[in-house]
Amino acid sequence: MKEQLNLNFEEAIKRLEEIVKKLESDNLSLDESLKLFKEGIELSDYCNRKLDEAERQINIVLKGSNGELIETEFNFEEE
């Protein structure tokens, strides 16, 4: 699971797809299958968690007094 923390969502999904394909191809040892299965479940949990964790956030980039660009919350009026 540790190495997966470095994966972004796309990489995780891609790896998950790979694992599913590999498992479906079916000429793996039981040990390999179990290992892949475990990794796959961890990846899908991770993807699900990433989706659930995401929060809406709308920011705007503004020029500070010294010309530096600062990101602040964008108070956007919704209808």
Added chain:
Amino acid sequence: MDSVIFSVSQLTKYIKEIFDYDDVLNDVIVKGEISNFKLHSSGHMYFTLKDNDAKIRCVLFKGYSSKLKFIPEDGMSVIAYGCVTVYERDGQYQLYCRKLEPEGYGSLYLAFEKLKEKLDKEGLFSEERKKKLPIFPRKIGVVTSSTGAVIRDIINVSTRRFSGVKIILYPAKVQGEGAAETIVEGIKYFNSRDDIDVIIIGRGGGSIEELWAFNEEIVARAIYDSKIPIISAVGHETDYTISDFVADVRASTPSHAAEMAVPRFDELKFKINSYQETLYKCLNNKIKKDLLYLGSLHQRLMNYSPNNIILQNMQYLDNLRNKLEHTVLQKLTTSQSQVELLKTKLLNIGSNVVLERRSNFSVLVGKMDALSPLKILKRGYAFVEKDEGIVKSVNELDIGDDIILHFCDGNVKCNVLEKMEVNL
């Protein structure tokens, strides 16, 4: 010389024909400033084009005026395409316009085509260079005006599809002086960060001048140089700009851009969950298959176990024994049935003999009965006894002998009185 006298109509008609057969007047492009502009309730437009020294009356009929991308007004410099002919009733020649463009449009269009060709040759539009959009962007950078419908549409559509989306707006000038520069800055700014997954650049619909910033070479090159995938969403469905061609993806509208950038939350969820299901299924199948195989191997192994060999031999033995018993038993039953058969035959013969004897006996009895002396006596005969012997002839008797006459139901003592011989 005879002077021909024309009627006004004839003359006007003659003049009109001269106009109509003239190649230049039939297809003419005129540059001028609009004055006396009038939009009639019928939809036709009437105006005058003028420059410093001359004027010409113009008309733009409804069929053409409805296609204009701008509203003409007095003082506007335009280029008119059409033909010049005579309006007979007023005796006026007029320019009948087919198309009207604000002046400068033509040069812009030319510049657009030129730049497009140049960048195309350089390979800026090449498909191989185009980056794929991420499946699940965490942060979307938007380069557009901080006011107006574009950013609102993008935020609305994005959050509707996936409430967890993060949007960062880089406020840019999207038209007028310096617009291209701010768009470039925006693209560069997002590229300087490492957390932006996709960039949307865009603005709402407008005239070619209003959209022009997106046709600038610096914008095109900034898009091309961007490491982050860019969606270009400029104007309406029908508007095409250089940035649309360079961008990795062209969206017809800003809302469409948001739809392309942001995945639908439920679809993603569904995808992940179906993968998870497949994982379980695969593993289950694998285990089931392995178990099955293990079972068959076990079976094969058991076939060769000593125990099995003993059992098999025992069974063979049992079989042999069964066969043996069976044969013996069969022989026994055959003999038994033979004995039975003989027995019945014998019995049959025996009973026949008895029956025969019995019937012979009854015949004899009958015969004996018929011969019984008693029976004869009953018929009225009697026999004579003398000195305890039966007298069978008259010669055995003498007169005066005592004899006993035997009847069937008793005897009488008699004395012989007379002898009469009968010759039979």
